[in-house]
Amino acid sequence: MSKTVTIEERAAPWFWALMSGVIGLMFLAFGFWLFVILTIDTLRFFFGNAHPPEHYVLFPFGIIISILLGALLVWVFINPSKKVVFDAASQDVRVKYRYPFGYTRNDVFALKEIGQLEVVWHRNSDYSEGGYWKLTVTLPDGRKVERRPLDSATADQEEQAKVWRAEIEAMRQ
Numbered sequence: 001m002s003k004t005v006t007i008e009e010r011a012a013p014w015f016w017a018l019m020s021g022v023i024g025l026m027f028l029a030f031g032f033w034l035f036v037i038l039t040i041d042t043l044r045f046f047f048g049n050a051h052p053p054e055h056y057v058l059f060p061f062g063i064i065i066s067i068l069l070g071a072l073l074v075w076v077f078i079n080p081s082k083k084v085v086f087d088a089a090s091q092d093v094r095v096k097y098r099y100p101f102g103y104t105r106n107d108v109f110a111l112k113e114i115g116q117l118e119v120v121w122h123r124n125s126d127y128s129e130g131g132y133w134k135l136t137v138t139l140p141d142g143r144k145v146e147r148r149p150l151d152s153a154t155a156d157q158e159e160q161a162k163v164w165r166a167e168i169e170a171m172r173q
Contacts, residue, residue, distance in 0.1 A: 004085055004087050004088065005086040007086075010081045011079050021076075021077030023073050024072070024073025024075075031062070031064075034062050035063050038059045086111065093108070095109070109140050114168075114172075118135070119135055122148075147161075147164065
């Protein structure tokens with residue numbers, strides 16, 4: 001009997017990821033447009049063709065904020081969903097990364113190469129309990145995949161994460 005354990009870490013839903021990407025590109029374009037305007041007017045000033053650009057004092061802040069916010073929103077769009085399958089029969093771990101527009105990448109690692117499995121308390125003040133338990137798996141390439149139990153009680157979450165860890169550790173034997 002082939003025993004497998006699957007951990008799936010989903011990215012943002014398609015609609016929100018696409019909207020994030022579009023809005024992020026708009027912020028990036030605005031930031032670069034401000035940079036070009038500031039550069040052109042500064043060059044004009046240095047060559048004596050314009051008045052000093054005093055009203056451009058806040059442009060660097062606008063440029064920095066626009067580009068950073070745009071890069072963050074585009075990263076939300078590009079961030080892949082991950083599906084990790086631990087297979088006891090073949091003693092390997094298959095990782096499937098799914099990027100936007102259907103692009104996928106597959107990695108295969110030996111089960112023995114997987115790093116320490118950790119059951120971690122994730123602090124988050126948005127939750128009534130102050131956070132939640134999750135299982136964190138460190139892949140050989142340094143990437144981490146996390147799975148959070150869907151139980152609402154924190155004691156049940158911790159127990160479920162420990163069960164997953166025990167199942168994966170049993171496969172490694």
